Amino acid sequence: MLKLYEYPSSGNCYKIRLLLTQLEIPFERIPVDILKRESRTAKFLSKNPNGRVPLLELEPGKYLPESNAVLYYFSQETPFFPTDKFEQAQVMQWMFFEQYSHEPYIATSRYWISILRKPEEYKQALEQKQPLGYAALGVMEQQLKEHPFFVGNNYTIADICLFAYTHVADEGGFDLTGFPAILDWINRVKQQPNYIQITA
Amino acid sequence: MLKLYEYPSSGNCYKIRLLLTQLEIPFERIPVDILKRESRTAKFLSKNPNGRVPLLELEPGKYLPESNAVLYYFSQETPFFPTDKFEQAQVMQWMFFEQYSHEPYIATSRYWISILRKPEEYKQALEQKQPLGYAALGVMEQQLKEHPFFVGNNYTIADICLFAYTHVADEGGFDLTGFPAILDWINRVKQQPNYIQITA
Numbered sequence: 001m002l003k004l005y006e007y008p009s010s011g012n013c014y015k016i017r018l019l020l021t022q023l024e025i026p027f028e029r030i031p032v033d034i035l036k037r038e039s040r041t042a043k044f045l046s047k048n049p050n051g052r053v054p055l056l057e058l059e060p061g062k063y064l065p066e067s068n069a070v071l072y073y074f075s076q077e078t079p080f081f082p083t084d085k086f087e088q089a090q091v092m093q094w095m096f097f098e099q100y101s102h103e104p105y106i107a108t109s110r111y112w113i114s115i116l117r118k119p120e121e122y123k124q125a126l127e128q129k130q131p132l133g134y135a136a137l138g139v140m141e142q143q144l145k146e147h148p149f150f151v152g153n154n155y156t157i158a159d160i161c162l163f164a165y166t167h168v169a170d171e172g173g174f175d176l177t178g179f180p181a182i183l184d185w186i187n188r189v190k191q192q193p194n195y196i197q198i199t200a
Numbered sequence: 201m202l203k204l205y206e207y208p209s210s211g212n213c214y215k216i217r218l219l220l221t222q223l224e225i226p227f228e229r230i231p232v233d234i235l236k237r238e239s240r241t242a243k244f245l246s247k248n249p250n251g252r253v254p255l256l257e258l259e260p261g262k263y264l265p266e267s268n269a270v271l272y273y274f275s276q277e278t279p280f281f282p283t284d285k286f287e288q289a290q291v292m293q294w295m296f297f298e299q300y301s302h303e304p305y306i307a308t309s310r311y312w313i314s315i316l317r318k319p320e321e322y323k324q325a326l327e328q329k330q331p332l333g334y335a336a337l338g339v340m341e342q343q344l345k346e347h348p349f350f351v352g353n354n355y356t357i358a359d360i361c362l363f364a365y366t367h368v369a370d371e372g373g374f375d376l377t378g379f380p381a382i383l384d385w386i387n388r389v390k391q392q393p394n395y396i397q398i399t400a
Contacts, residue, residue: 049338049339049342049343050297050301050339052301058286062286064286064289064290064293065293065297066292066293066296066297066300067296068292068296069289069290069292069293069296070289072288072289072292073285073286073288073289073292076285076288085273085276086258086262086264086273088272088273088276089264089269089270089272089273090264090269092266092268092269092272092273093264093265093266093269095296096266096267096268096269096295096296096299097250097265097266099296099299099300100266100299100300100303100304101250101252103300104300104304138249139249139250142249143249
């Protein structure tokens with residue numbers, strides 16, 4: 001069976017649980033406590049030299065890191081990945097947007113505030129992250145004002161990828177009330193078949 | 201003809217020039233001076249709401265941002281993208297690694313030192329970036345010790361993607377002499393057919 005090495009409250013790990021559940025692919029969850037630096041042990045680094053979760057073990061000794069690469073792998077030839085070549089590239093566009101322009105601000109703020117629970121210690125860094133996270137939300141809002149999902153008219157891995165940290169952005173100090181199209185989209189994602197919560 | 205909106209010394213823009221040249225696909229270069237905030241004008245934001253270069257115009261009004269999404273689009277069904285499903289996912293893995301664990305440290309340091317030419321102003325931030333950039337180089341060195349290229353035995357868009365900022369890492373204050381496998385790989389990339397320099 002597939003093994004998912006994960007830190008359960010991580011949005012990057014949740015992305016994979018959500019897609020595999022929606023695809024009805026069984027997997028075993030193996031917790032890695034990043035707060036105890038369990039992703040930096042010699043044993044874990046032999047599995048993923050970059051020392052991060054999630055990490056998927058496809059078969060004994062065959063590993064795939066990077067949440068969005070795992071989404072890509074399992075979505076191929078399923079309804080979660082478009083068939084049109086340009087739409088495929090647009091899925092990539094939004095997934096790279098997520099890792100470069102969204103996750104480093106919204107996920108990192110959530111980590112400091114709600115996982116480490118040290119908002120005072122990271123006060124200055126959080127202030128720097130705020131405008132950049134809101135800028136990413138603004139780009140998303142503009143797209144979702146005119147489209148039900150990020151690419152084409154269908155729910156794809158681009159949505160799964162961006163949903164993971166956006167729907168818990170409040171845990172990073174971001175207020176979504178000014179983003180009505182994002183809020184509507186969050187509801188549409190939650191209505192997808194086999195949806196599971198991040199806390200599931 | 202394809203139009204590439206770019207800031208010429210940007211490694212992210214160079215990635216696209218390198219692949220399109222190697223594929224012998226003609227394109228027009230349209231300079232966007234990011235130092236003059238030309239990527240943040242209303243006109244540019246109407247093309248790419250995220251306000252970044254590179255941006256590719258495939259046909260009038262049809263735009264694709266995100267350097268690695270553009271690499272993905274043009275590499276499909278060419279030798280620059282593997283046919284094996286797992287190797288395809290490994291290409292994704294390295295491209296997401298590049299945008300999350302490499303570019304924010306090595307490219308950003310290069311930008312402050314060699315493009316803005318303000319190393320003193322960014323001294324403290326540069327010191328924070330150094331260990332994280334070297335960590336990314338360490339992960340690359342480990343992979344390249346045992347493999348000629350990042351995925352399989354062939355030169356792919358994973359190599360183009362990581363080459364862009366790695367081969368000019370010295371311009372960001374990174375010393376590659378401790379990374380012999382990376383230096384050998386840089387030479388292998390430079391020997392690929394239709395190779396062009398970042399300054400070309």
